[in-house]
Amino acid sequence: MITIILFLIMIAAAVYAVETGEFRNAVYSLALLGLGVSVYQLTAGAFLPGALQLISVFVLIYVLNRTLLPKASPREFAEGEYFSRAVFLIFMILSVILACGVSDAIAPNSYSPYLLSFVLILTGFFSVAFKKDIKKIVAGIVIIEYAVEAFLTLSGERQGITPLIGILAIVLLAVIAARLSDRLGTTDVTKIRELRG
Amino acid sequence: MRILLPLLIALPVVWAALAAVVYRFNRRAADLITALVTLITCGFAIALYLFHPLNYPIVFRLFGISLVLDGLSHLLILTAGIVALFVAIYSISYMEKYGRKDLFYVLFMLMLAGIYGVVLSGDLIVMFIFLEMAALSAYALVAFGLESQPLEASFKYFIMGEAASAFILIAIGLVHAAAGTFDLAEAALRLQMTAPFIKAVALGLFLTGFGMKSALFPLHAWLPDAHTAAPSPISAMLSGVLIKALGIYAIVRVLFNVFGMTSQISSILMILGIISILVGVLLALGQWDFKRLLAYHSVSQIGYIALGVGLATPLGIMGGLYHLFNHAIFKSLLFLNAGSVESQIGTRDLKEMGGLSRKMPVTSATSLVASLSIAGIPPFNGFWSKLFIILACVQAGKIWLALFAVIGSILTLASFLKVQRYAFFGQAKETLSEIKESPVPMTIAMVSLALICLAIGLLSPFVINYLINPAVGAVANGVGYGRIVLGASK
Numbered sequence: 001m002i003t004i005i006l007f008l009i010m011i012a013a014a015v016y017a018v019e020t021g022e023f024r025n026a027v028y029s030l031a032l033l034g035l036g037v038s039v040y041q042l043t044a045g046a047f048l049p050g051a052l053q054l055i056s057v058f059v060l061i062y063v064l065n066r067t068l069l070p071k072a073s074p075r076e077f078a079e080g081e082y083f084s085r086a087v088f089l090i091f092m093i094l095s096v097i098l099a100c101g102v103s104d105a106i107a108p109n110s111y112s113p114y115l116l117s118f119v120l121i122l123t124g125f126f127s128v129a130f131k132k133d134i135k136k137i138v139a140g141i142v143i144i145e146y147a148v149e150a151f152l153t154l155s156g157e158r159q160g161i162t163p164l165i166g167i168l169a170i171v172l173l174a175v176i177a178a179r180l181s182d183r184l185g186t187t188d189v190t191k192i193r194e195l196r197g
Numbered sequence: 198m199r200i201l202l203p204l205l206i207a208l209p210v211v212w213a214a215l216a217a218v219v220y221r222f223n224r225r226a227a228d229l230i231t232a233l234v235t236l237i238t239c240g241f242a243i244a245l246y247l248f249h250p251l252n253y254p255i256v257f258r259l260f261g262i263s264l265v266l267d268g269l270s271h272l273l274i275l276t277a278g279i280v281a282l283f284v285a286i287y288s289i290s291y292m293e294k295y296g297r298k299d300l301f302y303v304l305f306m307l308m309l310a311g312i313y314g315v316v317l318s319g320d321l322i323v324m325f326i327f328l329e330m331a332a333l334s335a336y337a338l339v340a341f342g343l344e345s346q347p348l349e350a351s352f353k354y355f356i357m358g359e360a361a362s363a364f365i366l367i368a369i370g371l372v373h374a375a376a377g378t379f380d381l382a383e384a385a386l387r388l389q390m391t392a393p394f395i396k397a398v399a400l401g402l403f404l405t406g407f408g409m410k411s412a413l414f415p416l417h418a419w420l421p422d423a424h425t426a427a428p429s430p431i432s433a434m435l436s437g438v439l440i441k442a443l444g445i446y447a448i449v450r451v452l453f454n455v456f457g458m459t460s461q462i463s464s465i466l467m468i469l470g471i472i473s474i475l476v477g478v479l480l481a482l483g484q485w486d487f488k489r490l491l492a493y494h495s496v497s498q499i500g501y502i503a504l505g506v507g508l509a510t511p512l513g514i515m516g517g518l519y520h521l522f523n524h525a526i527f528k529s530l531l532f533l534n535a536g537s538v539e540s541q542i543g544t545r546d547l548k549e550m551g552g553l554s555r556k557m558p559v560t561s562a563t564s565l566v567a568s569l570s571i572a573g574i575p576p577f578n579g580f581w582s583k584l585f586i587i588l589a590c591v592q593a594g595k596i597w598l599a600l601f602a603v604i605g606s607i608l609t610l611a612s613f614l615k616v617q618r619y620a621f622f623g624q625a626k627e628t629l630s631e632i633k634e635s636p637v638p639m640t641i642a643m644v645s646l647a648l649i650c651l652a653i654g655l656l657s658p659f660v661i662n663y664l665i666n667p668a669v670g671a672v673a674n675g676v677g678y679g680r681i682v683l684g685a686s687k
Binding site: 124125128137141145148151152154155160162165168169173176177179180183 | 322325326329330333336337340344345348349351352355356359360362363366367369370371373374377379
């Protein structure tokens, strides 16, 4: 039951980080998500990943505050994106159905944590796939990294150093994203020539 | 011999830690030591071929980490060793214009160590850690120019690469949940008793993740930008080695040796392969940016490898793995040629070139060798591997696949005739009258790779017997890999 509540808090934090218009709030929501993953890992007996995850949260706050927080987002990003949300909703429903099958095969009669971790992962993918703000895309990658860590612990992993790899990736991504928005003078990915495909 | 396995990874890591310091005191020494480290690792790969019988694997275990060398990983190590050696020599002159060569050497060495680590890992989590090490270095190297185009390309590559890594890590989690282990050999044995649904989902995730890393169609969107924007030696490493070690090798290892190949997966690989061949070459035909054209050809040539391997017959696997080796050599040479031209005339636009064969004879001659190789013209190396893939299609009764593979090869020839016509032959531009050949280290690298292209073609039976067949044997063992590796580690 505690695990489920923890996962629900993490999902709420992830969704808020994706949807809030204020990036400062997004950073602290992501930190809350990271802390949730760390607490889950420590309570599940994954002490090394849990400790590394805890450290990674402080690194995350520092790096995002230094790199991406000072970059202003265009005003139109605050407006609604109904189509993308509808597509995401359909995608999420299909994935949850798939996740039910996976959960059933791994641990019969105990769907919930697996389902919730899938929802968390999908929230990250939604942000990466549909958000136009570089900062939200970086936030999406952070959510995916954290969600996959939680999933890995759920699947029985107890000794890995994957959180360390995850935070290294986030630091590098944040630096590249900050440099890119400096060069282009915007955080709008639609203004980036190469990203048009 | 088994001590060479950790040394292959440790040597580049140690030099990565020292390179920046040494570079500060003596730049020339740092250049030479980097080349020396790649030479030593390449020498290790050759020594392992000479002194170890390849019909059984070598297993090295330390602190719970297992490194496994069999015919397949051996082929990849040799490929990475050869390409890295000539890239290091080429970079001595080429990277001068970028500055921060110390940082370049650090990242290059970490990428090389990551590649060796991925190929040697006998454990999924360790493989993932090395995969991320190589990938993170590659993202930074693509952005090395720090102009807007490299930064954009790196950002795009990063996002797609991390999404791929997430897919792979979820699949690893599923394998652990189902088999209770991350060890590839143990997982190969235990997964046979797992629910088919879990296996199917994990397989799908692995295929998507590694498919993105190998830039198979339709997961190739990051590749043209990343390969175009990166410094040319890095484009050579990305196209020649990285997409194969992190993509194709991992797909083959996981599909054949851990899960076991099925007819459905075989069909998916063949279809993705043939679409990649045609889409890649058609997109390449329309390009005027030299490096972008080469990048789309990477998508196409990876398609040939996927088609050969996807056939899952001994001849098909042989053709696919032989093409993997050949493509690494001729494509890295082509990127080095493009870098040589760009560094001398300052553009990658084919329309602004012309008559370079008289001004840059070494670059021109070596690019002709590489162009003939990639187009599958005898006696160059690309001819044999493409021939085996096409014959394997015919042997398997897939005539239409053979036909599309031939069409892809003809279009490849057309594309490279265009490159030769616009860049090296044709009317010399007045603006290019003062152009000179590239510096000696760059020409040494290009000539060496061109000679290897020719040698592999002429010595094809020897190459197949000593390099390719052991790799085919390792793949053909299928899930018997688990039993063989566990037996070898006792």
